[in-house]
Amino acid sequence: xxxxxxxxxxxxxxxxxxxxxxxxxxxxxxxxxxxxxxxxxxxxxxxxxxxxxxxxxxxxxxxxxxxxxxxxxxxxxxxxxxxxxxxxxxxxxxxxxxxxxxxxxxxxxxxxxxxx
Amino acid sequence: xxxxxxxxxxxxxxxxxxxxxxxxxxxxxxxxxxxxxxxxxxxxxxxxxxxxxxxxxxxxxxxxxxxxxxxxxxxxxxxxxxxxxxxxxxxxxxxxxxxxxxxxxxxxxxxxxxx
Numbered sequence: 001x002x003x004x005x006x007x008x009x010x011x012x013x014x015x016x017x018x019x020x021x022x023x024x025x026x027x028x029x030x031x032x033x034x035x036x037x038x039x040x041x042x043x044x045x046x047x048x049x050x051x052x053x054x055x056x057x058x059x060x061x062x063x064x065x066x067x068x069x070x071x072x073x074x075x076x077x078x079x080x081x082x083x084x085x086x087x088x089x090x091x092x093x094x095x096x097x098x099x100x101x102x103x104x105x106x107x108x109x110x111x112x113x114x115x116x
Numbered sequence: 117x118x119x120x121x122x123x124x125x126x127x128x129x130x131x132x133x134x135x136x137x138x139x140x141x142x143x144x145x146x147x148x149x150x151x152x153x154x155x156x157x158x159x160x161x162x163x164x165x166x167x168x169x170x171x172x173x174x175x176x177x178x179x180x181x182x183x184x185x186x187x188x189x190x191x192x193x194x195x196x197x198x199x200x201x202x203x204x205x206x207x208x209x210x211x212x213x214x215x216x217x218x219x220x221x222x223x224x225x226x227x228x229x230x231x
Contacts, residue, residue, distance in 0.1 A: 009157070042120075043160070043205065043221040092159055096219065101167040102148025103209045105219045107159030 002027055002095050006108035013083055013115050020079045021111045023093030028073035033094040033105070034066070043092065049076045083115045119143045120208050120222035128228045135193040137225050139206030142187065146208035150219070151180060151191045154203045163204075164191070196229045203227070 003026040013019050023032060034046040046066055047057040055068040069077045080087050093108040121140045129135045139149075147168040152160035166173040166180045166189065173180050179192045193200055206222040 004159070006159075040125075040223075042118075042223040045218065102150075102165065103219060104150060104162055104165065105152075105160075105207070106162065109157070109159045112157070 002029070002097070002106045004093055004095065004106060004108035006093050006111055008111055009109060010112040011114070013113065015084050015115055017083055018079055018081045019083065019113060020077050021091055021093070023076045023078070023108055025074045025095055029095045030073070031096065032070065032076040033096060034068065034076075034078045035092040035094055035107075037090040037092065037110075039088070046078070046091075080113065083113075085115045088113055088115045118223070119146075119220050120206055122204075122206050122222040122225050124225050125223070126226040126228070128230060129196045131198055131229055131231050132195045135191075135196045135200065135227055135229065137191040137193075137204050137206075137227065139189045139191075139222055140187055141189075141208050143208070143210070143220075144187070145210040146220075148209045149180070149182060149189050150207040150209070151178075152205040152207060152221075153200075154205065154224070160205055193227075196227075198229045198231050201227055201229045 005024045032049045035043045037043050045058050046061045047055040049055045049068045049070040051070045051073050067079045090110045090112050092110045094105050096103050096105050150165040151163045153163045154160040164175050164178045166182050171182050182189045203224045203226045205224045207219050209219045
C-alpha cells in the first residue's frame with residue numbers, strides 16, 4: 001500500500017473563489033489520480049496526473065475548471081476553480097498499483113469541500 | 117450509464133449476524149473486483165478483492181463471491197461487528213494494454229451493525 005497525505009482535510013469556500021488541494025505520496029509513482037465523491041454518489045475519476053505532461057481528463061471534466069499540477073513523482077495538486085455550490089464534494093487523491101491479479105487503488109483521507 | 121451497481125443504498129444488521137452486500141456490473145471486460153470500506157472523514161480503504169478466474173476469496177471474516185455468468189458479486193461479513201459500520205464500495209477494473217488500469221466504483225452501500 002501507499003501512504004497518501006492530502007491537505008486541507010476540509011474547507012468552506014465562497015462561490016467564485018478557487019481552492020488548491022495538495023497530495024503527497026510516500027513513494028515515487030508514475031501516475032496519480034484525482035477523484036470526486038459528490039454527496040450520496042460514487043467515486044468519479046476526474047483526471048490522471050502524469051509527471052512531466054498534461055493531465056488526462058475524463059469526460060465531463062475540463063482543465064480550466066480543474067487544473068492539475070504534477071511537478072515531481074511524489075506530489076500533485078488539484079485546483080477547483082471558480083467554485084459554485086455544485087462543486088461541494090469530497091475530493092480524493094489516489095495512486096493505483098497493479099498487482100499480480102489486477103489493479104488496486106489507494107486513497108488519501110480526502111478533502112471535504114463546501115461551497116457557500 | 118453505471119457500469120458498477122450497488123442497488124441497496126443502506127443495510128442494517130444485528131451484531132453477530134451475517135452482512136451480505138451485493139454488487140452487479142455490466143461490462144464483461146472487467147476481470148478484477150474489489151471492495152473498499154469508507155468511514156466518515158477518511159478515504160476509502162481496500163478490503164478484499166477477487167480475480168475473475170476465481171469464484172470465492174476469503175480473508176478472515178470477509179468473503180467475496182463472484183458469479184461471472186450473472187455479472188454479480190457479493191461481500192459477506194460474518195460475524196458482523198459494530199466497527200464494520202461504514203460505507204462499502206464495490207469496484208472493478210480491467211487489465212488493459214495501457215500503462216494503467218481504471219478502477220470503476222459503485223455508488224456504495226451504507227452498512228449499520230446494531231449492537
